[in-house]
Amino acid sequence: MEDNTEKPPVRSEVEEEIEDPKAIDEDNAAGKIFSIDDVDLPDGYFRSVYFWGSMFAIGMSLMCGVAGFSYIAPILSFVNEDIGPSPYITWVALTYTLTGSVGLMIVGRLTDIFGRRWFFVIGSALALLGSIVCAVAPNIPAMIAGETIIGLGSSAQLSFVFAVGELVPMRYRILANSYCYLWLIPPNPFGPVVGYAFQYNTRVKWRGVFYLLTGLNALCTASWYFFYHPPTFVMKHGHGRKLKYIKEFDYIGTALATLGLLLFLMGLSWGGSLYPWKSAHVIACIIIGFLLLVAFFLYEAYMPLKEPLLPMHLMKNRGWLVLILIWSIGASVYYAFAIIWPDMITGLYAEGHGHIWAGWASGVVGAGITLGEILAGFVKKKMHWVIRFIFFTGCALLAAMASCTPDTPTRAIVILLLGTTFIGANECLTSTCATICLDDQREIGTALGIGGSSRSFFSTLCSTVYTVVLSNRLAKTIPSQVPPALIAAGLPPGSTEAFLAAYTNGTQAAFDAVPGLTPSILATGTRAYKFATADAYRTVFLTTIAFSAIGFILTWFVPDVDAKLTGEVAVTLHAKTNEEFVGEAKSPDTKAV
Structure with missing residues (x-):
């Protein structure tokens, strides 16, 4: 039986593309817009093997x-x-x-x-x-x-x-x-x-x-x-x-950014460990790396680039920029403890415990960060106020680590766990909100890639400050506190340097070679050494307040993104490599709500 139903006129793909607001943009590196509201997706899209397989791949990766x-x-x-x-x-x-x-x-x-x-x-x-x-x-x-x-x-x-x-x-x-x-x-x-x-x-x-x-x-x-x-x-x-x-890709800008970051971070990482801070290796890397990074920003800002590595309009997005900076500063505070805490365990708390206990205790920082990142997922609105609260609370708790001594391992673990939990929540909220406040979701990779590199840059910079502060304080607290305690306990004054060398060595043979050392003097010297070390760590924890204060001021410029928490999906998955969405076609009766 012949179907006499009037059919819509057939349009060419070109005509459809001209009228389609999501058509390919010749002047935009991101190309076609793929965003769609979740109510317009095919039935079963979020239950498809492609969606959950992709989620598995992302998590496993x-x-x-x-x-x-x-x-x-x-x-x-x-x-x-x-x-x-x-x-x-x-x-x-x-x-x-x-x-x-x-x-x-x-x-x-x-x-x-x-x-x-x-x-x-x-x-x-x-x-x-x-x-x-x-x-x-x-x-x-x-x-x-x-x-x-x-x-x-x-x-x-x-x-x-x-x-x-x-x-x-x-x-x-x-x-x-x-x-x-x-x-x-x-x-x-x-x-x-x-x-x-x-x-x-x-x-x-x-x-x-x-x-x-x-x-x-x-x-x-x-x-x-x-x-x-x-x-x-x-x-x-x-x-x-x-x-x-x-x-048209920005090869020169990429080279400047790559070399600049590598040299600058390498110089910071070398200083005080592989080479002295005053060595040519360290100074040259830091100075050349910094100049290359300056050249990179100038190049991106003033050259007429068609496909810049860093689109400069992102730097004019105040909400995105503030969130990236808070993300980076929060991570830098966290890295102070990720680096120092394992050494603190070894120097202050590991005696009398086994290697596995030390491993569990070392994981407190990672445990707190991960717990906070997971719990942040349940925040649904007023995220700008939540960020202000958790950033301040987390940084205050971490600064409170300055109250810990060699006699307070439980206090140190509890405060550190709570503090890093708040910082972990900050990590999740700031990085996610940075993607939400973008003007163009097609630049989400660029925006978060820059944010990730910024996070590493600030973390390395601040970690260097913390390690320098720690080494400088140890050079003062140990010589000023340990020898007087040893002499008061009965060790000959001429043996104090041998004791410090033996403590650094850590072997029983080294302690046996210290003239005049007895078990009671060893116990006194060990306790004095731990308290001198704790005093040095206390300075580091108080140093974090400077960076935390900057971050807390920035939290008052965090934008309110509640209005943007819509059902928009920026990118849709496809079946294999064709342009069909995964899932089943919607029923004709399906209506958007």
Whole structure:
């Protein structure tokens, strides 16, 4: 029977694209707009294997990216004993930090322009390759090479905030980020425990960490490949335009930013550890790196770039800029404790406890941060007021660590756990709100990539300040407090220097060689040494107040984003590589509400 129903006129794809407000924008590097309201998505979109497979890949990727460092960092001394020794063992950790810090900004911008899928697939594949290299490393240079590859992969693996944020409605972004932070439970609070467990309880020892990471990264790579299908380059820009974007990309700006960040962060990391602060290595790296970063900002601001690495209009978005700065300052306060707390445990509290206890205690900082990041997901409105409260409370608690002594391990653990929980909540809220207040959601990767690099920059800068303050104070508190206590206990004045050297050495043979040392004098000297060390740590904790005060002032400029917590989904997943949404077509009776 012939259907006489009048059919709408057939329009060409070109005509549809001209009238479509989401059509490809020739002048915008981000290309076509893919945002859609959640009520207009196909039925079953959020229940599809592609959506949950992508969420699994994002969470697993984040866990692997963090575990690539947190599992092995606490046991690097054992690695050095096994396949070293080498004076360059610190580069195992340093290369991971440097490559990840620089790569975040580049990955964010490139994925905005060229599409995200293959960057995330290749990033996890690099982490897989690096894990294999480290697992079979015969020497320290091979370990450094492996961790460098892992660090490069982590640039994509740690880019979870914009990866997950654009897949869910605006009003659920914070909750989605909290879901991702659940994946940090194994590597953050339990990172030291896992490392020590492999070292002390398995035949493969530290290599077991990388055997585990090899399996996890393999699963992660497969998940990205099979489930994650965001818009491709062709969907964003059309056919035959890839060469145009490759030619117009900001290579000079990228080189300036990369070299500037690498040299500056390298100089800060070298100072006082590998080289003295006054050495040419440190001074040259810091000065040249700083000048290159200045040149980068000037280049981005005044050159007529078609595809800049840092679109300068982002710097005019006050809400985004303030949130990125608060995110970075909060992280820098946290890093003060992430670096100092393990040494504080060893110097003040580890005596009388086993290695596993030290591992659990070392995980308090990571546990608090992760707990706060997860709990922040339940904040639904008035986030600007919540950020003000949690930032102030967290920083105040961390400053209160100055009240701790060698006799108060429980107080130190409780205060630190509570303080880092508030800072973790700040981390989640500020990074997520920074994506929500963007004027163009197509730049979410660029904006958060810059934010991630800023976070690393400020964290390294502030961590350097803390370590310098600590070393300078130790150089004063120990000589001024320990020798008088030893002499008062009966140690000959000429033996005090030998005692300090023996304490640094830490072996029984070294203490036996100290003239006139008795068990009672040793106990007195040990206690004096701990209190002198605690006084130095107290100064560091009080130093955090300076950075916290700046951050708290900035919290009063945080924008109210409640009005933007809508059902808008910035990017939709597709079935394989075609332009069909995953899920089933909506019923004709479905209406938006």
